[in-house]
Amino acid sequence: MTQPVQEDRTALVTGGTSGIGLAIAQRLQADGLRVAVLDLDRSQGRDVAAAHDLHFIGADLSRRADCRRAVEETVAALGGVDVLVNNAGFQHIDPIAEFPEDTWDTMLHVMLTAPFLLSKYAWPHLRRSGHGRIINVASIHGHVASPFKSAYISAKHGLIGLTRTAALEAGEQGLTVNAICPGYVRTPLVEGQIADQARTRGITAEEVEQKVMLEPAAIKRLLNPEDIAALASYVASRAAWGMTGAVLDLDLGWTAR
Known part of the structure; x- marks a missing residue:
């Protein structure tokens, strides 16, 4: 088996011990990056990370201090942050009139505020990299709405706006910011x-x-998680230096109508 070329780059992937996040982490690792995965501090996540030789960071992204610590720990353990993948999230299905206020707050913090904070704290390291990459995993629900998913859809719409704004601010600093919008995976x-x-x-x-x-x-x-990971691999690569502010739909033609 051909061994990957070690790129001397590091990545932090949130929600990285299952599903799309784990697939992205494994793909970036196969591309030669050193990878830290962030998830809630549970034994299952630690075991998954250990099984795949990934550095585990236990953190709660609804807490501002944990967002800062996650970046600091990645830098201390792996030497920097060259690629930040904001993937963590969850869904809660309820009509607006019955949606729990505390759940709304938590969802928006995890899926929108945390990507902002992680980007903010990682920004100096991404700039220093010379080829820093921020990849926000959004959703087709960043474009269109469905009933009973008000917090999820609000966060994903906001994440696309954050992506475009950050891309404009990052352009002259040598880093790119893009979003991937999958359909159902x-x-x-x-x-x-x-x-x-x-x-x-x-x-x-x-x-x-x-x-x-x-x-x-x-x-x-x-879709399978590996399909999103393949696209993330390209966006994270040096070859994608000219792609920024892009909202990349991998949606099976959902939004073509």
Whole structure:
């Protein structure tokens, strides 16, 4: 097996011990980067990181101090931050009238405020890199809305705005800022949603995928985490030096209508 060329670059990937985040972390590692993964401080996350030879940072992104510490720990352990991947997030489904206020606050902090803070704290290191990269994992719901996902959709719309603004500020400083907007990806979270909808609607999991989740899409197939990781790999590469402020849709044709 060919060993990756060590690039002497480092990456911090939030939400990096499962799903899309883990796939991105593994792909960047295969590209030769040293990778730290951030997740809630749980034994399961630590075990996953250890199994893949990733540096684990236990942190709660709803806390400002943890955002700062995550960057500081990455620099101390790996020598810098050249690539920041803001991927962490979660979903909560409720109508606006019933949406818990504390859940709203937490979701916006984790998915919008934390990417701002991590970018802010990592900025000096990304500038020093000479080829710094910020990659924000947004969603097709950064473009379009669906009912019962008000906090999630508000955060993802905001993340695209943050991406574009940061890109304009970063251009003369040698770093790029881009967003990836996937459609539905086969992750444990989505698998859980499929099972829940199959139960409540009285239909099969396959029917949920095809008739509910993928109904607006041109390609009737869920993405895999590795598909998003492949795109992130290019965006993080030196070859992508001219790409900044881009909102990259990997959405199976969902938004082509």
